[in-house]
Amino acid sequence: MNTEPWVTAEQVSQHLGVVKDTVYRWRERKGLPAHKIGRLWKFQLSEVDEWVRVGGADEDSERKSLDHAAEPEADKA
Template identity: 30%
Template sequence: MQDDDVLTVKELAAFLKIAEKTAYRFASEGKVPGFKVGSAWRFRKSEIDRWIAEQEKRQEGQEK
């Protein structure tokens, strides 16, 4: 999978190892970076990777 790939909700859920419903909820609540094509959510892998890194930094800051 390349960084410029675009993921569907199903692919995002598999990538993050979460339920599809959870991935959809995160997207609709703005918790993960995504965009809509018509009524379907899409996610750039590079933005998801950056979001994961931000989450890790945020958790490290809370543990100190």
């Protein structure tokens, strides 16, 4: 049984040294692991730390996903 406490976006922002808006943006655009509990997003620091270790917070990861989304689809003729 996992007894790790759930933390808030504010606590994650302090842990990572970023503003809270960045935490929410990373959750939405980069897949920062989060769990919706009621209407609040909660996090486990072990999941956040692993996400950072594998490169989830890299600047290039967001830029690449945004560049890919902006590419026009090839003609299907």
